[in-house]
Amino acid sequence: MTDLLQPDTRPRTTLHTDAGTAPDGPRRGVRGSTARQRYDLIGAGVAGAALAGLLFGWFAPLSGAIGWVVVAFLAFLGLYVLLVSLDSDGQDVRDRLATVLFGSSGVILFGTLVFIVVYTLTRGLEALAHPNLFFETMEFAGPLDPLSTGGIAHAIVGTLIQISIALLITVPLGIGTAVFLNEVGGRFARFVRTVSDAMTALPSIVAGLFVYAAVIQGITHERSGFAAALAITVMMLPIVIRSADVVLRLVPQNLREASYALGSSRWRTVWHVVLPTARSGLVTAVILGTARGIGETSPVLLTSGVTGAMNTNPFSGPMISLPLQVFDFVRSPEPGMVARGFGTAAVLLVLVLALFMAARALGGRAPGDLSSRQRRAVRRASARDEERFAGYERRRVIAAAAGNPPTAPVPPAPRPPSSLPSSVQETS
Amino acid sequence: MNAGGSPVGLLEPDRRTPEEPVEHRRRLSTRHSLGDRIFRRAAFGAGSVTVLLMLAVGVFLLLRATDALRVAGWSFLTEQQWSPETATFGVAAILFGTVSIALIALVESVPLSLGTALLLSEVVGAKVKGFLVSLVDLMAAVPSIVFGLWGVYFLQGAIIPVSEWISTSFGWIPIFAVTDADGLPFTEASAFTSSAFIAGIVVGFMVVPTQTSIMREAFSRAPIGEREGAYALGATRLGMIRTVVLPFGKGGIIGGTMLGLGRALGETIAVYMIISPIFTVNWQVLKTGTNSVSALIALRYGEASEFGLSALMAAGLVLFVVTLVINFTASSIVARSRSGAESDD
Numbered sequence: 001m002t003d004l005l006q007p008d009t010r011p012r013t014t015l016h017t018d019a020g021t022a023p024d025g026p027r028r029g030v031r032g033s034t035a036r037q038r039y040d041l042i043g044a045g046v047a048g049a050a051l052a053g054l055l056f057g058w059f060a061p062l063s064g065a066i067g068w069v070v071v072a073f074l075a076f077l078g079l080y081v082l083l084v085s086l087d088s089d090g091q092d093v094r095d096r097l098a099t100v101l102f103g104s105s106g107v108i109l110f111g112t113l114v115f116i117v118v119y120t121l122t123r124g125l126e127a128l129a130h131p132n133l134f135f136e137t138m139e140f141a142g143p144l145d146p147l148s149t150g151g152i153a154h155a156i157v158g159t160l161i162q163i164s165i166a167l168l169i170t171v172p173l174g175i176g177t178a179v180f181l182n183e184v185g186g187r188f189a190r191f192v193r194t195v196s197d198a199m200t201a202l203p204s205i206v207a208g209l210f211v212y213a214a215v216i217q218g219i220t221h222e223r224s225g226f227a228a229a230l231a232i233t234v235m236m237l238p239i240v241i242r243s244a245d246v247v248l249r250l251v252p253q254n255l256r257e258a259s260y261a262l263g264s265s266r267w268r269t270v271w272h273v274v275l276p277t278a279r280s281g282l283v284t285a286v287i288l289g290t291a292r293g294i295g296e297t298s299p300v301l302l303t304s305g306v307t308g309a310m311n312t313n314p315f316s317g318p319m320i321s322l323p324l325q326v327f328d329f330v331r332s333p334e335p336g337m338v339a340r341g342f343g344t345a346a347v348l349l350v351l352v353l354a355l356f357m358a359a360r361a362l363g364g365r366a367p368g369d370l371s372s373r374q375r376r377a378v379r380r381a382s383a384r385d386e387e388r389f390a391g392y393e394r395r396r397v398i399a400a401a402a403g404n405p406p407t408a409p410v411p412p413a414p415r416p417p418s419s420l421p422s423s424v425q426e427t428s
Numbered sequence: 429m430n431a432g433g434s435p436v437g438l439l440e441p442d443r444r445t446p447e448e449p450v451e452h453r454r455r456l457s458t459r460h461s462l463g464d465r466i467f468r469r470a471a472f473g474a475g476s477v478t479v480l481l482m483l484a485v486g487v488f489l490l491l492r493a494t495d496a497l498r499v500a501g502w503s504f505l506t507e508q509q510w511s512p513e514t515a516t517f518g519v520a521a522i523l524f525g526t527v528s529i530a531l532i533a534l535v536e537s538v539p540l541s542l543g544t545a546l547l548l549s550e551v552v553g554a555k556v557k558g559f560l561v562s563l564v565d566l567m568a569a570v571p572s573i574v575f576g577l578w579g580v581y582f583l584q585g586a587i588i589p590v591s592e593w594i595s596t597s598f599g600w601i602p603i604f605a606v607t608d609a610d611g612l613p614f615t616e617a618s619a620f621t622s623s624a625f626i627a628g629i630v631v632g633f634m635v636v637p638t639q640t641s642i643m644r645e646a647f648s649r650a651p652i653g654e655r656e657g658a659y660a661l662g663a664t665r666l667g668m669i670r671t672v673v674l675p676f677g678k679g680g681i682i683g684g685t686m687l688g689l690g691r692a693l694g695e696t697i698a699v700y701m702i703i704s705p706i707f708t709v710n711w712q713v714l715k716t717g718t719n720s721v722s723a724l725i726a727l728r729y730g731e732a733s734e735f736g737l738s739a740l741m742a743a744g745l746v747l748f749v750v751t752l753v754i755n756f757t758a759s760s761i762v763a764r765s766r767s768g769a770e771s772d773d
Contacts, residue, residue, distance in 0.1 A: 064586055064588075064589035064590065065586055066586050066587060066589070066590050067589050067590060067593065070590070091664050091667070092664060094664075094666055095664035095665055095666040095667070098665075098666040098669070099551060099665065099666075101543055102543045102544070102546045102547040102550070102551055103547055103551065104543070105539065105540045105541075105542070105543025105544050105547065106543065106544045106547040106548075106560070108540060109540055109541075109544050109564075109567075109633075109636055109640070110560065110563055112633055113563065113566070113567045113570070116570065116574060116575065116578045116633075117570070117574075119578055119582055120574050120577060120578065123581070172474070173474055173477060173478060174478075176470065176471060176473075176474025176475070177474045177475050177477075177478045179471050179474070180471035180472060180474055180475035181475070183471065184468055184471050184472065184475075188472075188475065189475065191479070192475040192476075192478060192479050195478075195479050195482050195483065196478060196479075196482065197755075197756075197759065198482070198752055198755075198756070199482045199485070200755065201690055201694075201748065201751040201752045201754070201755040201756075202485065202694075202748060202751075203693070203694030203696070203721075203722055203744070203747055203748060203751060204694065204696065205694070205696040205722040205725050205726060205744070206485075206489070206694075206722075206725070206744040206745075206747065206748055207485070209725055209729060209740065209741065209744050210485050210488060210489065212729060213488070213492060213737055213741065214484075214488055217737075234481070234485060237478065237481070237482075238482070241478065265460075265461050265463055265464050266460070266464045266467060266468070267463050267464055267466070267467030268463070270467065288565075288569065291569040292569065294571070295569070295570070295571025295572065295573070295574075296571070296572070297571070297572065297573045297696070297697040298572075298696035298697050298722065298726060301696075301697070301726055302725075302726075302729050323571055323573045323697075326573050326577070327573060327697065327701075330577065330580070330701070338581075341577070342577065345571075345573060345574050345577055348571055348573070348574070349570065349571065349574055352569055352570065352571060353566070355569075356565075356566050356569050360562060
């Protein structure tokens with residue numbers, strides 16, 4: 001043991017005495033790239049494309065556009081490794097190769113997505129150029145008719161009716177169940193959560209089969225828009241419950257505790273604190289569920305029935321929707337019908353994209369993360385409160401100056417509970 | 429989360445006099461206000477209706493499927509033909525087709541989603557990342573019929589040369605061979621259409637977004653301290669990914685892959701549009717003809733008699749049980765990896 005009385009003269013860890021004032025070294029960039037790296041990439045890319053163009057048809061056994069891409073990509077990888085290894089060691093070569101592979105998978109994925117969307121829209125243009133597509137039905141238009149007759153107005157109306165009915169059932173039931181899971185809890189809630197998680201595994205065609213066998217064969221004996229809406233509901237409900245459950249779980253516990261501490265009851269806490277805080281997330285959950293519900297073909301394939309006529313009564317007669325109309329169009333070998341199918345698919349795609357954009361614009365924020373407009377509203381509300389408090393103070397001072405001291409302190413009026421979560425967030 | 433019985437309402441007043449000796453623990457009971465009681469009833473009602481609806485689906489499937497299962501017995505799992513009218517029907521060929529399409533989808537989607545998830549969580553900057561993440565979410569919302577159209581009208585024609593090349597170059601591996609009944613190799617392009625390979629590729633693109641978002645979330649939970657430690661020890665980015673991100677994200681990789689598998693198994697309309705249905709086990713995945721449970725249901729529900737419908741229910745039930753097992757395993761793996769990552773923070 002070291003003698004504690006002797007000064008310890010062994011070398012120790014040196015600490016900077018001017019810690020915090022000494023300049024830090026340059027920050028190591030782990031995400032950027034140098035000009036040299038970029039030139040390597042560009043050079044290898046051009047060389048790979050050129051090599052593939054040269055080899056193609058002579059040596060490479062593949063043919064077709066995809067074959068060319070595969071050959072060019074392999075040549076690019078080889079050339080890139082060669083370029084990088086000119087001035088780097090093996091570690092660095094492996095690192096850069098891995099980065100390029102990650103990048104390529106991203107390029108393949110996003111490229112394919114953009115290509116699918118653009119391909120559908122361009123092939124749909126032929127039919128979309130005729131405005132009658134949006135206003136007419138297929139009731140009197142045959143497969144051989146030109147694109148200037150017939151349209152999908154009936155399918156658009158059918159989609160809107162079916163998804164509205166499905167939303168009428170799904171939104172209260174789904175959000176109510178999510179509230180039950182999070183705010184009431186207990187053993188039964190855990191059971192409910194397990195069952196609804198299990199139901200997310202239900203293949204959508206089986207949901208359709210269930211409605212077909214239980215409702216159509218058992219009760220109504222005909223296909224209808226309502227049956228299709230039920231099938232969409234069975235498919236959508238678990239999705240909405242699960243995402244709403246996740247959003248409600250993200251509401252900070254201290255907001256609930258603050259609300260209880262102020263003496264509010266449970267349902268007031270849920271109504272005025274939990275739900276407003278999670279509003280944007282819940283909206284996103286519902287809209288994304290709607291996008292899934294609109295786009296699914298298989299539940300409606302068995303339940304809604306195929307028709308070319310407009311039908312606005314969901315309880316009787318077949319009522320077609322957009323995805324099923326696409327499916328029905330492209331079953332025909334006629335090029336005109338296929339063009340209509342692509343046009344309908346483009347309409348469906350635009351509808352889903354619009355819903356998605358709406359979900360992004362309205363929601364997608366974590367609880368308490370406010371948009372600039374909401375933040376301004378909160379600031380105005382707290383300015384009003386400050387004004388009110390200043391008013392009490394002024395009145396107290398005036399009363400004191402007038403010689404009659406207040407018998408009881410004037411309690412500040414309670415704030416409207418709906419502003420509670422935002423103001424808590426704002427001041428924390 | 430709130431436990432069920434946290435005392436929120438009014439406490440019952442303690443009516444004992446102070447002189448009385450305290451013998452038991454004081455019991456605190458909660459009396460809810462009227463509004464709260466209504467609220468609890470309503471929430472309980474919503475939960476019960478949901479459970480009833482979902483149990484109804486399960487129980488109904490089970491009940492209706494028993495007719496067919498009783499007739500078919502265990503041969504339901506081994507019989508390849510599907511002809512409920514003559515009481516010879518089974519899911520062997522259909523299930524084989526379903527699984528082969530899903531496995532091809534995974535072979536394509538797992539490298540793609542792994543690479544993209546690492547790209548999003550490790551390589552690109554914050555702004556590009558936000559944009560690309562919403563693009564991934566958008567891809568998950570693209571209707572499956574749009575994928576199906578793309579697969580039938582574009583991919584099928586473009587991919588056939590690749591199929592031909594694989595089968596001529598790697599034909600010595602049995603699953604890549606494309607032969608006729610006599611075992612001679614096929615060469616016409618028509619032998620390669622509507623195959624499990626093409627359906628698998630389309631389904632693969634459909635499940636990539638699910639897998640990518642789960643993997644990316646798991647990777648972004650890898651603790652910053654360990655990341656910086658790896659960099660401080662001189663690791664390259666790949667070294668850091670291999671020693672920190674991948675071990676921490678292992679649960680996310682497995683769970684995301686399995687959730688994608690569950691979706692791939694249940695995919696209907698894109699598969700139905702691409703494949704040409706057959707009822708034999710086809711090991712040659714590049715060759716025309718395969719089948720899947722959901723495509724079978726979409727194909728046969730209309731013509732099915734009462735008993736035929738029961739047989740379709742049984743097939744649907746088998747599919748549901750398979751996806752259920754896969755999903756539960758996957759979500760328990762994801763959940764476990766999450767809690768582990770949190771405790772290490």
